[in-house]
Amino acid sequence: MSDDNKNLALSEKELGNQAYKKRDFETALAHYDKAYELDNTNITFLTNKAAVLFEQEKYQDCIKVCEDAIERGRELRCDYKLIARALQRIGNAYAKLDDLDNAIKYYGKSLTEHRTPETLQKLRDTEKLKKEKEKAAYYNPELADKAREEGNTLFKEGKWYTQSQKDEVKKNLVNPFVFL
Template identity: 55%
Template sequence: MFGKLSANPKTARHLADPGFVNTLHAVQKNPILAQGALQDPRMIECMGVLMGIDLNAFAGKDAPENFGASASSPPPRTPSSNPAYSSKPEPASSSKVQEDVPMAEEEDDDPEAAEEKKLKAEAEELKKTGGDAYRKRDFPAAIAAYEKAWEVWPKDITYLTNLSAVYFEQGDYDKCIETCEKAIEEGRPLRADYKLIAKAYGRIGNASHKKGDLAAAIKNYEKSLTEHRTPDILNKLRDVEREKKAADEAAYIDPELSEKAREEGNKEFKAGDFVAAVKSYTESIKRDPKDPRGYNNRALCYTKLAALPEALKDTEKAIEVDPTFSIQGVHPQEQRIAIYA
């Protein structure tokens, strides 16, 4: 900018004033200040040189006061009594005004900004290289490209989330989780897009699921949905929750403890404590859901408690589990008929 102004004889003389030069620096950093600075005719001349147009030609009734004028400018002409005077506008001056001329692009005077722009472009090129390698399943090359991209420009966590995707495809789930956690940690102070944070949490959930850590998968799917709700992650969460419930139930099965709980329920039933007996038989069923005796005995308790709908459900479940089951010659079907009666 200053190179262009110093090369023009009209504006070069203005640069001898340190105060005016400081004003130019302030306007360059904050263009909003230009509106107030236009009260200075020297600023108008500088803007015209930078834009490549003659701003003085635009002076008119809608222009700011003193727009394009100098201290020595003559007073405006007024109509005379000469009949030859016409209200028609005078022909344009020899310096023809060019309309819609784009502002000349200023050279970047900030070396730091130019360097950052260069590094960002380099990182994006590495990202493209990594994407091409990933699609070709050349995972080592993809890893090297994404790692280098993050090293060059550690302000975009996309390079880390892409890197985690490579580790996931390789089956290195621990490294995938570690990289996603780093992306989340680095992304917070960078104010990264919440969708990228959600993607990182979702990928941790996927990797944890692959490792068989269902609790961690559920935890990270829930965190992902907190950041950004998507149908894909929601469906995965529901599937893993069902899977974990089934796994927990399977892990809880213990026929010996089931037998112990059922015997405890029998004692409580004989003592007339039907509520306590229901709890013991329920524990027996959880410990061994394939044993019809727990359902049958709990149905008897429900009958004593006048909870007939629950009693019917248990007798039907006992028949479903073992259609041939009977106690002392009494089949659950007969018990069900008695309940209906």
């Protein structure tokens, strides 16, 4: 790789960065593609391209470009920070796609490559959001009320709750009435 190509690639990257700041994403993509074409040893061009795709809400494309950047970065033995950035961006894309399990997975991978407070916070926030969603999915007041009514009927007949009914009643912890 000649120094001229590297310098041309860096100037293309700068043009891409300027277009990105102006939110002219198509122009930015063209510059990042040209930069990578001139110098395919710098994965920053790919991670910048992935950032543009992320902003365009093309999350699957963003993930694919980041995976390419990671693969190429490992071949070239690039700095761990660059690989961590690509892994974090994959996590961000999965979070936007509401695939929290994969987001958590990739944030964790990013942290093993290079630990940053930003990635750690994103991991914690995503884990918290996942727990909240699981909790919200578990609680179902309608099922709890139905189980309570069935339990009351059984009690009047001299029978007892089954374990599944007890579990259903637990799905409405907001309303203590179900335990009466």
